[in-house]
Amino acid sequence: MVREAAVEGLKRGMAEARESNLVQNLASVSEEFIRRVCDLHGEKALLRLFILASGHEPSEFKHFREVIDGELWLGRVADESPPRQLSLDNAQLRASPEIDRFCHNVVNSGLSRKLYIPGRREGFVVYGLGGPRILLSLRFHGTDRYHYPVFQNTIDVVTSLQVRGYFGNYLALDRLDGLAAEYGGLPGWLVWFSYLASQSDLIIFITEKGKGLSPHQIREGQLTPDRVPKKIVEFEEGELRWGKASRVAADQDLGQTYFIPERGFVSEAEYLASERAFAEEFIELYDRGSFPNDRLIALHEDGRILEYPLENLAG
Numbered sequence: 001m002v003r004e005a006a007v008e009g010l011k012r013g014m015a016e017a018r019e020s021n022l023v024q025n026l027a028s029v030s031e032e033f034i035r036r037v038c039d040l041h042g043e044k045a046l047l048r049l050f051i052l053a054s055g056h057e058p059s060e061f062k063h064f065r066e067v068i069d070g071e072l073w074l075g076r077v078a079d080e081s082p083p084r085q086l087s088l089d090n091a092q093l094r095a096s097p098e099i100d101r102f103c104h105n106v107v108n109s110g111l112s113r114k115l116y117i118p119g120r121r122e123g124f125v126v127y128g129l130g131g132p133r134i135l136l137s138l139r140f141h142g143t144d145r146y147h148y149p150v151f152q153n154t155i156d157v158v159t160s161l162q163v164r165g166y167f168g169n170y171l172a173l174d175r176l177d178g179l180a181a182e183y184g185g186l187p188g189w190l191v192w193f194s195y196l197a198s199q200s201d202l203i204i205f206i207t208e209k210g211k212g213l214s215p216h217q218i219r220e221g222q223l224t225p226d227r228v229p230k231k232i233v234e235f236e237e238g239e240l241r242w243g244k245a246s247r248v249a250a251d252q253d254l255g256q257t258y259f260i261p262e263r264g265f266v267s268e269a270e271y272l273a274s275e276r277a278f279a280e281e282f283i284e285l286y287d288r289g290s291f292p293n294d295r296l297i298a299l300h301e302d303g304r305i306l307e308y309p310l311e312n313l314a315g
Helices: 002-027 031-041 044-054 058-079 097-101 109-115 150-163 188-198 215-222 268-285
Strands: 106-108 124-127 133-137 169-173 202-208 230-235 258-260 264-266 295-299 305-309
Touching (some): 002 044, 058 150, 106 109, 124 150, 169 188, 188 215, 202 215
Parallel strands (some): 133 202
Antiparallel strands (some): 124 169, 258 264, 295 305
16 A cells, blocks of 8 residues: 555656646747747647657756757758758668568558657657658667666767758667567567668768768668668767767676666566567567568558559669
């Protein structure tokens, strides 16, 4: 009884905190900011802004808002510049035949839209309020078993891409130890990346000058459908301040404990199971099953199912 009462008390406290966060976050944006967001992305972006404000603490909301500010300012500059043609790198990142074990040619517009809702989500972070859906492949991990600063590891990447003229919604994966297990002979994190890639409009592979793609990025390219545009963007040496490995030694024991807000302290196994639960549902949907692989199948939110020849859609 004591434990149940404590959990219920925690849930009530979290609900009150969320309401307070929404009020503070909405009060921090000006009418001019809202008008510019609506002008750039339409009224639907205002709903995304509301969701972002309701789901994050003020310090986190400020982090996402600053990225939106950058897009609003840099986007205006880009609009005044002549358009440029995006050269793609699909020829260097061709998909491996092993991708055909998954239904990478099935696009679900409803699920794709929900995955790209901005904010800190279950194992990933999304920036932006509209535009193309851009999945980021990061050369660095910036991880150890104790610490992964997902905000710091992605903020430099996103702002540098904006300066280069890449605008849209950006999705970057968090560290997910729960997806270390294999699915169909492939590591879970790779299958999860492949699914996200199949629902995205562009994949950007981030490299640093003179270093090229890392082994895990090469694998991500091989598990990205060829119909999806793939672009390698090379950053200057030292351009990324935060996206580096932590200084904590891999074998250093800091006495890690595991905590889930709705349940309190849990075992490592329970934590890892909770961590992979969200992605696992999509990974299971990604199995080839009875779907044919010789066409693009588009599942629309209004129930329509349309098919297109794949040979006309290669990136």
